[in-house]
Amino acid sequence: MADRYARHALVPGWDQAALVRAEVVVVGAGALGTEVARLLGQAGVGRLVLCDPDVVSESNLSRGALFRAADVGRPKVEAAAEALEVIAPDTVVDPRHAELAAAAGLGELRSAALVVSCLDSLAARLRLTTRCNLVGVPLLDGGTSPWGGEVRYHAAGDACFGCGLGAADRTATDDPWSCADLARPRHRGASAPISALVAAWMTTTALRLLFGHRPGTTVVRVDPVRGAAHPVRVERDPACPFHETVTEVVALPHNHFGTAGDVLAAVDDGEVALTWTPFPVDGRTSVHLRDAPPGARLADLGVAPRELLPVVTPGSAGRLRYLELAPTGEGAP
Structure with missing residues (x-):
């Protein structure tokens, strides 16, 4: 399979061996998460733990590269893992069809090279942030808006997702909505191009992290309509309650x-x-x-x-x- 990655060897700074050794946990297997998983798999990451409690809906077929019509009603992680077996046969994919805290334990997060958050809920993001901070694992978070998105990275000691939130948002209890339930008024819409763009930015950042390089900025807002990407300055809030650590x-x-x-x-x-x-x-x-x-x-x-x-x-x-x-x-x- 050496020829599979022959063009990677021509990229300055590329380290295929580091990818083979890496274990990455991807939380959320919707449009963004499956695109990140596909790109990481094609890059040659050794093991992916893919976590999501949802099933494939028809609306997923227009936005994700790993789902087919026959997958509707199946657990997203199982359909995605099956597709990745063909697309990225060198990557071991461990599908976890379960809610966040039941899908990957803190010990597993602690041993991962990186955790990637592709969640659609503020409460779920804060919960994952707390769990990653507890064991000091780097977290790469991404989200999309109708015409753009955001990519955010933090390691132990950095400003986290909760640092920039007010007290009300820090106690959010919103649940991740199912893609099958599009009638909820908070549904904001999403498209394949935006998901692919943000996923590509996230995966590029993830690869650089796996190669041992820290990103130049921790938060980037991507605005393709204006043809721009804006770094955002964030500082750790000493009052943020999400920085407890396991002892x-x-x-x-x-x-x-x-x-x-x-x-x-x-x-x-x-x-x-x-x-x-x-x-x-x-x-x-x-x-x-x-x-x-x-x-x-x-x-x-x-x-x-x-x-x-x-x-x-x-x-x-x-x-x-x-x-x-x-x-x-x-x-x-």
């Missing part, structure tokens, strides 16, 4: 197919083990693992592969540690 981490000999009882066996009686996503129990929801049946599988409770589960010790000056689940295929199920 104490303890490895567990269980993966996310283990049980609630397996986790509770590793904590003291006075400690409180939590999940990131609420699970149903007795007609209500809870994030306390002690409320789950001991034999309940973590995966069935919405716990992601390689998650870091927070454990709180009440009355100990707020001591917080994390239990890291083993990779799938390792550890006791």
Whole structure:
């Protein structure tokens, strides 16, 4: 397959070996996310974790290069992974048809070279920002408007997506809308050319990052109508609440197919083990693992592969540690 990347070798500064070693998590598999995944795959990235809870709708067919009419109703990530097997056979694609916090665990984010956000919700962007900041992984975020878009990058210590928001926006609870539901008034419209343009800018930035180069500016607004791209100056807000970091981490000999009882066996009686996503129990929801049946599988409770589960010790000056689940295929199920 050396000839597949022969033209890459002619690009100054290109490092194909770095791409082969890289693992990138792409969150959101709509028009923007699938285009980013396609370009990263064709570039030769070694592994892509592709996360999205949605299914393909007919409106996706006019905007994404990886979907076909026969894919309508299928999970987006599965249809995209199948297409990438043909387009980018050297890239291992791991499709995760799940909500953000159940798709890729903090341990998996921490080991990735880069996380790419292609989300359509303010709340989801803030949640992903928080998770990336917790484990210090670089985050590349992109979004489109009807006739333009924005690309934003931040690493540990940089101004993040939440730094430029007011208090009201920082507590946003909007949910990502399904592409099948176009009747919602907040739908703003999108087109294939704009998605492709912003995705190409994002992927170019991603490749430079994977080659070890930091972008010259952290936020760029792309305005093709005026033929311009504008760098935007951002500064970290010391009051931004999304910059917490993980400190104490303890490895567990269980993966996310283990049980609630397996986790509770590793904590003291006075400690409180939590999940990131609420699970149903007795007609209500809870994030306390002690409320789950001991034999309940973590995966069935919405716990992601390689998650870091927070454990709180009440009355100990707020001591917080994390239990890291083993990779799938390792550890006791």
